[in-house]
Amino acid sequence: xxxxxxxxxxxxxxxxxxxxxxxxxxxxxxxxxxxxxxxxxxxxxxxxxxxxxxxxxxxxxxxxxxxxxxxxxxxxxxxxxxxxxxxxxxxxxxxxxxxxxxxxxxxxxxxxxxxxxxxxxxxxxxxxxxxxxxxxxxxxxxxxxxxxxxxxxxxxxxxxxxxxxxxxxxxxxxxxxxxxxxxxxxxxxxxxxxxxxxxxxxxxxxxxx
Numbered sequence: 646x647x648x649x650x651x652x653x654x655x656x657x658x659x660x661x662x663x664x665x666x667x668x669x670x671x672x673x674x675x676x677x678x679x680x681x682x683x684x685x686x687x688x689x690x691x692x693x694x695x696x697x698x699x700x701x702x703x704x705x706x707x708x709x710x711x712x713x714x715x716x717x718x719x720x721x722x723x724x725x726x727x728x729x730x731x732x733x734x735x736x737x738x739x740x741x742x743x744x745x746x747x748x749x750x751x752x753x754x755x756x757x758x759x760x761x762x763x764x765x766x767x768x769x770x771x772x773x774x775x776x777x778x779x780x781x782x783x784x785x786x787x788x789x790x791x792x793x794x795x796x797x798x799x800x801x802x803x804x805x806x807x808x809x810x811x812x813x814x815x816x817x818x819x820x821x822x823x824x825x826x827x828x829x830x831x832x833x834x835x836x837x838x839x840x841x842x843x844x845x846x847x848x849x850x851x852x853x854x
Contacts, residue, residue, distance in 0.1 A: 664705045751775035772800030780805045790837040797847035809835040823849040
């Protein structure tokens, strides 16, 4: 991956801060890597290696070297943003406060949700060399429109939905795919599920039953 041990950036700032990172930072880096692979800048072997490193990263220092040789490298925050003069108020959309996504991971394993359960406003499923199955036939919905974010690498996510649920795909795939077996037959007032995210050598499928 080139010279990954440079202690400083060109602007002199420390490029290896020991700052703990979360899923948002890992996702930002995986998106950069996915884009680079789609443009032919990384081989599949390099993409595999760097994605594995990104998912295992614990600090910003672990993420910085993964994209330093790409046109749009990851740049972690080096200092906290200034405190606002007045307390900020959360943005309210459609009468609801923004929701923190409910997160599930299937890494070298499987995840399943079925029976009677509630689909949250925002949900994130990560499948790495594993699979996830979501059966929505007996599910209720926390909002008229719910969002599912999928991150699939050598893995897959299968959704079983009743015919009346409207499914909208807003995804990107690299050597993978996503499909709805029968398409939407939604009726007025039916739930709406928006599926976002990406799949690399993996897929997302919707089965109507």
